[in-house]
Amino acid sequence: MIEIENVKKSFGQLEVLKGVSMTVDRGEVVSVIGGSGSGKSTMLMCINGLEPIDEGRILVDGTEVHAKDTDLNKLRRNIGIVFQQWNAFPHLTVLENTTLALRKVLGKSKKDADEIAIKQLEHVGLGDKLKMYPSKLSGGQQQRMAIARALAMEPKYMLFDEVTSALDPQLVGEVLDTMRLLANEGMTMIVVTHEMAFAREVSNRVAFFKDGLIHEIGTPAQLFESPERPETADFLKSVL
Amino acid sequence: MFGTSITWGDISFMLSGAGLTLAITFWAMLGGTLAGLVFGVIRAQSPWYVNYPLGTVLDVLRSVPLLIQFILFNSFQSIIGLNMNPFVVGCAVLAAYTAAFCTEIVRGGILSVPTTTRRAARSLGLTYWQDLREIVLPLGTRVMLPSWIGLTLGVMKDTALVYAIGVIELLRSSQIIITRKPHEALVILAIAGLMYFIVSFPVSRLGAHLERKWREND
Amino acid sequence: MFDINYTFHWNQAFRALPDMLAGAWITLQIAVLSMVIGIIVGVVLALAKQSRFVAARGFATTWIEIARNTPALFQVYMIYFGIPAVLQLVASWFDIDFRAMGINIFYLDSYWAVLVGIAFNNAGYLAETFRGGLRAVPDTQTRAARSLGFGPFDAFRLIVLPQMFRAVFHPMTNQMVWAILMTSVGIFVGLNIDLTGVTQELNARTFRTFEFFALAAAIYYVIAKIVTSGARLIAWRLFRY
Numbered sequence: 001m002i003e004i005e006n007v008k009k010s011f012g013q014l015e016v017l018k019g020v021s022m023t024v025d026r027g028e029v030v031s032v033i034g035g036s037g038s039g040k041s042t043m044l045m046c047i048n049g050l051e052p053i054d055e056g057r058i059l060v061d062g063t064e065v066h067a068k069d070t071d072l073n074k075l076r077r078n079i080g081i082v083f084q085q086w087n088a089f090p091h092l093t094v095l096e097n098t099t100l101a102l103r104k105v106l107g108k109s110k111k112d113a114d115e116i117a118i119k120q121l122e123h124v125g126l127g128d129k130l131k132m133y134p135s136k137l138s139g140g141q142q143q144r145m146a147i148a149r150a151l152a153m154e155p156k157y158m159l160f161d162e163v164t165s166a167l168d169p170q171l172v173g174e175v176l177d178t179m180r181l182l183a184n185e186g187m188t189m190i191v192v193t194h195e196m197a198f199a200r201e202v203s204n205r206v207a208f209f210k211d212g213l214i215h216e217i218g219t220p221a222q223l224f225e226s227p228e229r230p231e232t233a234d235f236l237k238s239v240l
Numbered sequence: 241m242f243g244t245s246i247t248w249g250d251i252s253f254m255l256s257g258a259g260l261t262l263a264i265t266f267w268a269m270l271g272g273t274l275a276g277l278v279f280g281v282i283r284a285q286s287p288w289y290v291n292y293p294l295g296t297v298l299d300v301l302r303s304v305p306l307l308i309q310f311i312l313f314n315s316f317q318s319i320i321g322l323n324m325n326p327f328v329v330g331c332a333v334l335a336a337y338t339a340a341f342c343t344e345i346v347r348g349g350i351l352s353v354p355t356t357t358r359r360a361a362r363s364l365g366l367t368y369w370q371d372l373r374e375i376v377l378p379l380g381t382r383v384m385l386p387s388w389i390g391l392t393l394g395v396m397k398d399t400a401l402v403y404a405i406g407v408i409e410l411l412r413s414s415q416i417i418i419t420r421k422p423h424e425a426l427v428i429l430a431i432a433g434l435m436y437f438i439v440s441f442p443v444s445r446l447g448a449h450l451e452r453k454w455r456e457n458d
Numbered sequence: 459m460f461d462i463n464y465t466f467h468w469n470q471a472f473r474a475l476p477d478m479l480a481g482a483w484i485t486l487q488i489a490v491l492s493m494v495i496g497i498i499v500g501v502v503l504a505l506a507k508q509s510r511f512v513a514a515r516g517f518a519t520t521w522i523e524i525a526r527n528t529p530a531l532f533q534v535y536m537i538y539f540g541i542p543a544v545l546q547l548v549a550s551w552f553d554i555d556f557r558a559m560g561i562n563i564f565y566l567d568s569y570w571a572v573l574v575g576i577a578f579n580n581a582g583y584l585a586e587t588f589r590g591g592l593r594a595v596p597d598t599q600t601r602a603a604r605s606l607g608f609g610p611f612d613a614f615r616l617i618v619l620p621q622m623f624r625a626v627f628h629p630m631t632n633q634m635v636w637a638i639l640m641t642s643v644g645i646f647v648g649l650n651i652d653l654t655g656v657t658q659e660l661n662a663r664t665f666r667t668f669e670f671f672a673l674a675a676a677i678y679y680v681i682a683k684i685v686t687s688g689a690r691l692i693a694w695r696l697f698r699y
Binding site: 307308316432 | 529536547635645674
Binding site: 048074081087090091101106150 | 354356357359360361362363364365366367370374375378379382
């Protein structure tokens with residue numbers, strides 16, 4: 001379970017999170033929607049400790065992420081994250097990209113790591129691209145590789161940070177299909193996204209973010225069909 | 241030979257000078273690169289109170305003529321009674337000078353790796369050092385290597401200045417022959433120039449080639 | 459091990475400061491002149507390297523590669539020892555007796571040897587800098603300017619040149635600092651009026667090597683800092699975009 005309790009964070013003068021609270025249960029898929037710069041991505045960075053926070057706390061399975069004695073490297077093994085820029089490691093092949101953390105972080109042998117990585121890469125449909133370098137792949141393929149790379153660590157949670165925003169429109173579908181597959185397999189996911197149809201179809205709950213606050217959170221049916229807050233209604237009107 | 245009064249003895253004297261030039265270059269690059277790696281990593285991510293003093297010291301090394309650094313250090317080591325031989329003094333000073341430039345190359349290489357890529361590595365659970373070793377240094381090398389090759393050539397040319405503390409490298413050996421046979425000055429210098437060129441030119445071409453090749457891949 | 463039987467005499471060095479500053483002025487003078495010559499010749503070499511004529515390209519390439527692949531001291535030697543040698547050779551071909559004409563061709567003044575040697579080096583490096591600068595401005599800029607009705611000359615002067623200048627400004631500053639530091643090799647051809655030369659003379663008289671050269675190092679550092687900060691100020695004023 002991920003528990004976010006009244007988290008505040010500023011970059012200098014700019015307050016990006018103004019007291020965010022949210023709980024995500026195991027097996028749940030929560031989508032986070034909202035305009036650009038509303039703090040959605042920052043919240044994801046805070047969950048796995050890539051960004052420090054100013055106030056409040058975040059618990060992952062009861063471990064406080066920002067406590068001084070928390071081993072972040074260990075915690076991050078349980079939390080996979082995929083970014084908007086797919087962030088392939090350009091000097092490593094697809095297979096090496098995927099096995100790197102298995103070998104260096106989990107200390108697996110090359111043989112075991114290859115086996116796990118190949119399984120995950122086949123899972124996302126890249127079984128025939130193992131020896132290729134990322135620069136030879138399309139954006140969608142690189143993004144699916146990034147997903148496989150995160151999944152190979154067998155995380156309990158997956159965070160997706162606008163993973164389709166930087167893709168050409170015709171490549172969005174293949175990445176969403178992969179995520180849909182994961183959701184159906186019961187992975188716990190927090191998905192920051194601009195794809196409203198996807199959020200509606202896959203999520204258990206949807207949260208609406210604006211100006212560093214969660215204004216509304218509820219089932220897709222509630223939030224999309226009868227939003228309680230006028231801000232939510234305005235936002236939905238502007239994007240749908 | 242060449243119908244001149246230059247003898248094989250002169251040539252072999254110059255060749256041994258050239259050997260010394262290469263030896264000093266090697267030791268200076270070895271020491272300078274190792275120190276540059278360490279300082280570069282420190283420079284790339286230290287708070288200002290570490291970065292500023294270190295940066296200033298390295299900046300001084302880059303802003304004072306190397307010739308004067310040789311003389312100064314040589315004088316200093318004899319004052320405190322180290323009695324180092326000139327070859328060692330030459331290598332040590334040139335290594336420090338090299339480190340000053342290498343540090344900026346390494347720092348530039350590290351900063352050239354996008355933060356997002358490093359975040360991706362950390363999010364997979366890689367530690368700070370694993371990220372540096374597996375991701376940042378291999379990627380940064382593409383940026384660093386051409387500059388590093390340029391630095392190597394620069395250092396090789398700068399070895400000419402150890403003359404000031406009495407090491408007889410290639411240029412000094414040429415100059416000695418010139419004082420004996422002043423009418424052959426042009427031929428002797430042409431031979432010395434050719435020796436520099438034979439080492440320098442292919443290496444600089446390799447550097448340019450690598451730079452072009454890597455730019456195409458990005 | 460650190461048995462120091464040496465007393466530092468800093469007063470002696472500071473008393474010599476006016477002489478050293480006079481030397482620093484000569485250093486700066488050589489550096490500036492070598493830059494001016496280097497920039498003019500560098501532009502010519504950069505253009506020659508793109509010329510249709512094989513001879514012009516060959517000449518420029520030879521100059522640039524020698525400048526970049528041999529030590530600056532070597533280039534100063536080439537001027538200092540080489541030019542008199544060439545002149546003597548030519549004189550012997552044509553049976554001219556310069557000495558009878560009262561011209562001493564067996565000796566080249568060290569000031570000129572250093573100035574010309576460093577100018578030669580500057581020209582070679584700057585030629586490559588200028589070539590890079592030309593490439594840094596895309597052809598589309600010229601096309602866009604021409605499409606607005608500028609003539610080819612105005613398009614170059616008003617659109618390409620300012621952008622090119624920005625690309626070469628920083629490397630030119632580096633070259634200037636480098637020229638200042640490199641004038642110190644004058645000591646090897648007997649130059650005794652620049653900062654290093656003056657320092658060496660003082661050193662030969664007093665054997666206070668460390669004090670004098672430490673002071674010289676400080677002066678070089680200050681000059682280098684003044685040049686780089688000045689350049690930064692100019693860049694900040696000029697390149698607001």
